[in-house]
Amino acid sequence: MGTTTDGLRALHRAGRLAAEYPAVQRLLAEADDAELALAGNLLARLDPDEVLRLHPGTTALTVAVTGHGTLAALRPALTAELARHGLLLRPYLTDFDSYVFELSDPASALYAARPALVLCVLDPAVVFDELPVPWGPEDVERVLAAKTDLLTRLAARFGATAAGATLVLNTLPLLHRYTAQLVDLRARARLGALWREANARLLRIGEEHPATLVLDLEPLANEGVQVQDPRLDAYAKAHLSPALLAGYARQAGHLARALTGRTRKVLAVDLDNTLWGGVLGDDGPEGIELGGGYRGEAFRTFQQAVRQIASQGVLLAAVSKNDPEPVAQVLAEHPDTVLREPDFVRVIANWRPKDENLSALADSLNLGVDSLVFADDSPFERGSVRAGLPAVAVVDLDGEPALHLPRLLRDGWFDVREATAEDRARPARYREELARGDFLQQFSSLDDYLAELDVRVRLTRARPQDVPRISQLTLRTNQFNLTTERLQPAEVTARTEHPDHLVLALHSADRFGENGLVGAVLLRSEDGGARLSIDNFLLSCRVFSRGIEHAALAEILRHAAATGAREVRGGYRPTARNATVRDLLPRYGFTAEQPAAGEDGASFYRHDLTTPLEPPAWVTLDSELSSPERTSA
Structure with a gap:
């Protein structure tokens, strides 16, 4: 054990672990598997509420853990994995083998905990515990079909109940202890085929239900991670080994990092x-x-x-x-x-x-x-x-x-929930951005540069194909993000379908080419249409300082006035990363409300629409809001 565990042990012995929690991420940066296991056991003893009291800026994530077997080893592993990404685990652990009740009942304690992430951890005993003795491949096939149908229904219920949360299922490892009980090698091969077909059905649940993701445990087992400890399985009903749960926790940590906007680029x-x-x-x-x-x-x-x-x-x-x-x-x-x-x-x-x-x-x-x-x-x-x-x-x-x-x-630094077309185009667009920087050097003033850049902005109502990208912007954009509200795809879709909400997609282009979908504005109509609220405004860091945000706000104010609103209201919630937009709204004619600061240091502003905001002269704006087909925001 090295400096990682020495440092954590010293803080723990001194009673300073909660007080020094921001230092934990740095201490775990070089931790190996053994050090992470020990760190998890120490960190799991902390009271999350105490850490948040001492460090209110810490990002806490409520994670519910449910499943079929004993999962006690998952909590410390998960605690360490989140800590090494600068997150604080707020765990909710359900009772043993209660996943069906917890996920099927909208009034259950699991849903009441309002988790951002629900880990439903499954193991092969969920099938073999229900087989008669003796059993054959046809019995396994029957139980597998019932289980995959059940999990599909639970995923559907979860998607309809837990808005914005993510359900994580996993494939089921097939162990030699089960296959070897079939002495007929042809029957054993049939069992393997049935099992893999069922796992394929599990993996496809995520395609049908966007709020669900499925982790594939087979690659971990294939690389030598012990799937099961026979003694823990027999005596403690812990059907997955601590080593496998640690590998599972690592993947869950990557997902938690992505859900909180910490994916690396x-x-x-x-x-x-x-x-x-x-x-x-x-x-x-x-x-x-x-x-x-x-x-x-x-x-x-x-x-x-x-x-x-x-x-x-x-x-x-x-x-x-x-x-x-x-x-x-x-x-x-x-x-x-x-x-x-x-x-x-x-x-x-x-x-x-x-x-x-x-x-x-x-x-x-x-x-x-x-x-x-x-x-x-x-x-x-x-x-x-x-x-x-x-x-x-x-x-x-x-x-x-x-x-x-x-x-x-090993650390899945670049894992995202879903890679979009914008992701795949990003490297080429950043190379174009560097060319823009070189182009800028040719001009003595920024105004001359912008005039020659030929900036074109297209403002559209969000379409279904835009939803993954807009969700990704809320999750990954940290600098130009007014409120840092993180939205999963289902939440974005719900807003596009709600009559009082309007989700706008911002596209831009210039002389160097298309920038793609670079921003989003989330609007909400209030007081019978008399007020239009800007719930959030996001813009990719690739396109800062070109007047795109100015043109979009000008069009939003024009649209509000044209549709009968008397004011537009917006807010700014400060974070360690979004100081760029601290004065965005007052810069364009919004006045501060009194008191100026609200909950979490948020500031709120209003525009009375008496003075129009003109878009910048160098931006060509094409807006669907200017079309004859108007909808209330």
Whole structure:
């Protein structure tokens, strides 16, 4: 055990663990599995209410745990996983084997707890406990069909009852202890086929019911995680092993991180001994290890995986202590490199400290450093980044390239609930954004730049195909986000269908191309249409400072006046990340209400619509709200 557990133990013994909770994330940054297990046992003893009293800004997540067997080992594992992502677990544990009652009854204590996440943890005993003795594949088939039908109904009930929450189911591992009871090998093969077909049906529940996600436990078992401890299974009805529950908790932690807007956006990788073997400055382009021998093939495999990740919307950057010319030569000419210069949004090769380069990278992308994941084989470089930029997630690589990939994938830094078309287009659009920055340097004034940029904004009512992207904006946008209200897709859909709500999608383009769906405005009609409230306004950091928000607000005020409203009202709730929009509403003619600050430090503003807001002259606006087909907001 290292400094992780030493630090936590010291805080625990001193009675300071709750008081120092914000430091826990840093202490767990380098924790291995054994250290996380011990940390979870210490942290699970904390009273979440006490932590929140001492640190009211901490993001707490209520998670309900239910299922079939004994799940006591899941709580500490889940506590540690959330803590390492800067979250605080507020657990609600149901009684043993009560998942059917809890999920089927809208008046149950589970629903009353208002969890953001419900983990319904299933195990193979949920099937085998209901089989007669003796049993055959046909008996298993019957019970599996009944269970998948039941879980489908529970998912439907959950979606209709728990607005905004997410239900997590899982596939069922098939154990040798069950298959080996069939001495007929053909019957054993049929059992395997039936079991896999049932798991496939489970995995598809999420496609039919958007509020449900299904975690696949088979990859964990396939990589050697012990599925069951025979003694715990027999004596404690703990049908899944602590090791498997720890792996499950890790995946649930990734989901919790995504639900609270903490998914990372940028993968910054070193080059020497990370993307290829050897030191380019010493070995030259022809001497680096890439392809050919077994180590070269390991580096090539790692590059393939990095490119696969980047193809789904992750921004890829290289940050290397090298001269730029040989790096450019390798990326352009080396026959075995998978990654080429166009795969990167930025290639930084110089001799500056890497924490400085990473900070500059984040600035150039208009992102916070907490959007970055940094992978490097050098302990010195990793340590300097951890010290200089503690918000950056650091992946520890070493001299064994075969382990680069599992170490990168271990923490699911880029996992999202659903990848959208906007995600896949993001790298190209960020490269265009960097070209805009270069274009800006040609002008002596910002006004001249904006006039030549040819900004075009399209404001539309949100369509069904826009819902995943708008939900994602509420979950992942932290800087230009007036109220930081996080909405799941079902909640966005509900607002688009409600007669008193209007969800607007903002699209933009300019001389460099389409930016896509870059923002959303959530409006609500009140007092019989006399007041239009802005529940939230979100805009991607890629398109700040171009007048897009100005044009959208001007059109919203015009629409409010045209539809009979007497005022437009909006609020701002401060967070550590959204100071960018603190003065957004007063900047465009809204006046502060008295008292100026409300609950959680929120400030509220109103516009009496007596003075129209003119859109910026350099923006061309195309708005559905200007069409003859009008609806009340």
